[in-house]
Amino acid sequence: MTLPDHTLNDGTTLPAVGLGTYGLRGIEGAEAMAAALGEGYRLLDSAVNYENEGAVGKAVRMSGVPREEIRVTSKLPGRHHKKAAALIAIEESVLRTGLDYLDLYLIHWPNPNQGLFVEAWEAMIEARERGLLRSIGVSNFLPAHLDLIVEKTGVAPSVNQVELHPYFNQPEQREADKSHGIVTQAWCPLGKGSDLFDDDVITSLAEKHNRTPAQIVLRWHIQLGTLPIPKSSSSARRKENRDIADFTLDDADMDKINGLTKPDGRLFDADPATHEEF
Numbered sequence: 001m002t003l004p005d006h007t008l009n010d011g012t013t014l015p016a017v018g019l020g021t022y023g024l025r026g027i028e029g030a031e032a033m034a035a036a037l038g039e040g041y042r043l044l045d046s047a048v049n050y051e052n053e054g055a056v057g058k059a060v061r062m063s064g065v066p067r068e069e070i071r072v073t074s075k076l077p078g079r080h081h082k083k084a085a086a087l088i089a090i091e092e093s094v095l096r097t098g099l100d101y102l103d104l105y106l107i108h109w110p111n112p113n114q115g116l117f118v119e120a121w122e123a124m125i126e127a128r129e130r131g132l133l134r135s136i137g138v139s140n141f142l143p144a145h146l147d148l149i150v151e152k153t154g155v156a157p158s159v160n161q162v163e164l165h166p167y168f169n170q171p172e173q174r175e176a177d178k179s180h181g182i183v184t185q186a187w188c189p190l191g192k193g194s195d196l197f198d199d200d201v202i203t204s205l206a207e208k209h210n211r212t213p214a215q216i217v218l219r220w221h222i223q224l225g226t227l228p229i230p231k232s233s234s235s236a237r238r239k240e241n242r243d244i245a246d247f248t249l250d251d252a253d254m255d256k257i258n259g260l261t262k263p264d265g266r267l268f269d270a271d272p273a274t275h276e277e278f
């Protein structure tokens with residue numbers, strides 16, 4: 001049994017679960033990512049600031065999986081939001097991977113105080129037109145940021161990757177994404193492990209469905225309609241994280257998990273309205 005792909009607003013597709021790659025670097029990182037592709041993962045989530053785009057490209061080549069079956073994501077850092085700098089940064093990302101194109105590129109953070117994200121978005125549109133990127137999207141964009149880039153360019157992102165886990169499930173953000181036809185990807189989908197795996201709601205559902213806490217949380221993402229990108233350096237845990245197609249949470253289960261969210265549930269106190277990364 002497999003989970004259905006997401007079809008993006010530009011007609012391309014993404015798998016239901018991707019692999020987060022933060023911290024997977026160097027040869028060991030490349031080997032872990034190649035192993036993940038061998039296990040069936042088809043989406044690798046990288047970023048310029050993870051300093052692992054080279055390892056991602058190496059993993060794609062090592063895996064033996066046909067290139068067109070794989071989706072590689074990277075992200076534009078805040079220090080390159082000016083249009084000319086953004087275009088070169090995108091070219092450098094593609095060159096570092098050693099691939100001919102990237103499947104998805106995101107503006108990593110809007111950095112609203114810096115105020116250049118519309119320019120960065122224009123660069124992304126041009127890079128897609130030039131064939132460097134197949135799909136373009138954003139990350140950590142609040143509803144107002146989305147509205148502004150759509151108003152200025154007429155082009156909606158295909159993806160918005162935001163912090164999303166049971167302690168911070170972002171209903172308003174998900175609605176705003178949906179209103180633009182944007183797929184919401186979930187970063188820290190497992191809440192980084194943290195206390196979530198010991199939460200009574202999660203452990204009791206794990207017992208009920210004879211699944212692990214991580215599987216309960218990831219199944220919740222699937223039924224919520226978000227695209228989780230859990231990171232794991234362990235083959236066993238990576239397999240566990242994709243083995244979620246053959247059970248279903250009922251409405252009461254979903255309500256219980258939805259009830260865990262808190263207004264201050266962000267794990268890193270990084271509110272995109274004020275937090276900036278470069």
Ligand code: NAP
Pocket residue numbers: 019020021022023045046108139140161162186187188189190191192193214215229230231232233234237238240241
């Ligand atoms: P996460 O995926 O929520 O959690 C990863 C942690 O959980 C790791 O310590 C991992 O340890 C552990 N883990 C994974 N599967 C497990 C399982 N089945 N059972 C028990 N523990 C498990 O957190 P994350 O890595 O911070 O987020 C995921 C990805 O989102 C990142 O890798 C990155 O690609 C992306 N991200 C994006 C942004 C952004 O601003 N756009 C920000 C943060 C992250 P092991 O490796 O030892 O298994």
